[in-house]
Amino acid sequence: GQQLNQSPQSMFIQEGEDVSMNCTSSSIFNTWLWYKQDPGEGPVLLIALYKAGELTSNGRLTAQFGITRKDSFLNISASIPSDVGIYFCAGPDSGNTPLVFGKGTRLSVIA
């Protein structure tokens, strides 16, 4: 099946800084989803992208569907302590699994 590679694996930032993370695949995706998982909770959908080149915002979060359809980016502006968590990208797999997830980017915010 397809694999999604997320980078960086983890990051430590100061409160107020902007954050960028990305997700790449070895093959084309038609949909990109970004989830956030708070400690001890289930993942929560942040943003869904359906068209190549699409740029979508949700508050301080902005995600982009790469024009090659093999990557996606998530940016967080002016980070705050509640941004701490693991951010996952995901997309529908053409194989036998409906959705494949990246291994996540763990974000820590230092106040």
Place this chain on the structure above:
Amino acid sequence: NAGVTQTPKFRVLKTGQSMTLLCAQDMNHEYMYWYRQDPGMGLRLIHYSVGEGTTAKGEVPDGYNVSRLKKQNFLLGLESAAPSQTSVYFCASSGLAGYEQYFGPGTRLTVT
């Protein structure tokens, strides 16, 4: 709406014991999924269902069985638990396969 709920939240089993995890959703979704999450491994799909009475294998199905007798419920069974099945288990549901899955709060299982 409660969304997706999971029972129990925590469980400790001894090797060889059996148990069933229950997932329920009240969004009338057709598709339901069971994942396991291990440190550094992300979310891996165990089994899924595309409708009442149907099930299919995911990436890591060995050692697990599932049943979808009612549209709103999806059960995950461990017939003979092994320490390798120590993990956090998440259930999810969606209205369309591959899109916008909604997750439950998770079940933390420890097998000793």
